[in-house]
Amino acid sequence: TAPPTTPPPTTPPPDPGGKKVVGYFAEWGVYGRNYHVKNIHTSGSAAKLTHIxxxxGNTTGGRCTIGDSYADYEKAYTAADSVDGVADTWDQPLRGSFNQLRKLKKMYPHLKVIWSFGGWTWSGGFTQAAQNPAAFADSCHRLVEDPRWADVFDGIDVDWEYPNACGLTCDSSGPNAFKNVVSALRTRFGSSALVTAAITADGSNGGKIDATDYAGAAPHLNWIMPMTYDYFGAFNAQGPTAPHSPLYSYAGIPQQGFWSDAAIQKLKSKGIPASKLLLGVGFYGRGWTGVTQTAPGGTATGPAPGTYEQGIEDYKVLKNTCPATSTIAGTAYAKCGSNWWSYDTPSTINGKMTYAKNQGLGGAFFWELSGDTGNGELIGAIKGGLG
Incomplete structure (x- = not known):
């Protein structure tokens, strides 16, 4: 085909005013967590979010692929569990969470939905994708814009953990691979689509931010989400105990550059506009057991028990089972029996949003919706704090 007469702009147009409030919806939440798209509505959160x-989605064979077809578009919803109170029928072309998101967008026309690919478990395929970014981008566009659900999605989000560094798997594609992938996605999806990325928040010298040319990728992205949480946790089973989402450093922090402001300042210093950066918030805590010391820095014997995974618990549970008693570095913690937990509360989130505004950031994002209370108090704190 003939090349377009006008080359597409490399920089997408700025989003219209207002701070972004961006929340992850976990595909698997419809199972054990029993968290459905309807809950975004009933909690009052849909009105406060700008993007979901x-x-x-998975990345296999250098392509974008379906993560879980049952949860995505096959699961039949009853009237009681459906966003609009209308049950799915056996022969309708789209069911599952995709159809529920379509219904949610009808109720809240301001809401945009972005399909996120990768994550901790499914980032291995990005290495192959980086070998042929155009083919990868084409596969992603075909999947996201599939006629069955093209109206549901407003763009694509890349959660590559981590380019030219190690996550669950290690990548050695070089410092330009990430830039090449998101550039190809922008070209294929066009200037009007949303193309975003969640990236490492490792602010240490020579760490994961330094391993990749994130600044070179920034012009192709609407915004960038440094994952400013999970800095510390019971993946170091013996401790030392430390808050998983510190905003600032503090005396005795176990690792240099492992706090939110370090990541934000490093990304800004590389030339990424503050308005393209969102601050990350975790809607969960990380904890240890076998702890005797209340203050951070104590030893532990292993991860504290969690409902779905050892060492992790939702905010909605912790606010009742282990209420925060102290703060450090802009986040909260508590010791309950021999368990030590750190997490963000409405109060600490308010402080983090003040920081985000003072830094000129584009807003905030969080992982993930099901960790909030039934009335959405953490999302309320984000929205109110960015106000």
Missing amino acids: LYAF
Whole structure:
């Protein structure tokens, strides 16, 4: 085909005013967590969100692929569990969370939905994708814009953990691979689509931010989400105990550059506009057991028990089972029996949103919706704090 007469702009147009409030919806939440798209509505959160990230699609064979077809578009919803109170029929062309998101967008026309690919478990395929970014981008566009659900999605989000560094798997594609992939996605999706990325928040010298040319990728992205949480946790089973989402450093922090402001300042210093950066918030805590010391820095014997995974618990549970008693570095913690937990509360989130405004950031994002209370108090704190 003939090349377009006008080359597409490399920089997408700025989003219309207001701060972004971006929340992840976990595909698997419809199972044990029993968290459905309807809950975004009943909690009052849909009105406060600007964007929903649907997590995750997979990356296999250098292509974007379906993560869980049953949850995505096959599961039949009863009237009681459906966003609009209308049951799915056996022969309708689209069911599952995709159809529920379509209904949610009808109720809240301001809401945009972005399909997120990768994540901790499914980032291995990005290495192959980086070998042929155009083919990868083409596969992603075909999937996201599939006629069955093209109206549901407003763009694509890349959660590559981590380019030219190690996550669950290690990537050695070089410092330009990420830029090449998102550039190809922008070209294929066009200037009007949303193309975003969640990236490492490792602010240490020579760490994961330094391993990749994120600044070179920034012009192709609407915004960038440094994952400013999970800095510390019971993946180091013996401790030392430390808050998983510190905003600032503090005396005795176990690792240099492992706090939110370090990541934000490093990304800004590389030339990424503050308005393209969103601050990350975790709607969960990380904790240890076998702890005797209340202050951070104590030893532990292993991860504290969690409902779905050891060492992790939702905010909605912790606010009742282990209420925060102290703060450090802009986040909260508590010791309950021999368990030590750190997490963000409405109060600490308010402080983080003040920081985001003072830094000129584009807003905030969080992982993930099901961790909030039934009345959406953490999302309320984000929205109110950015106000």
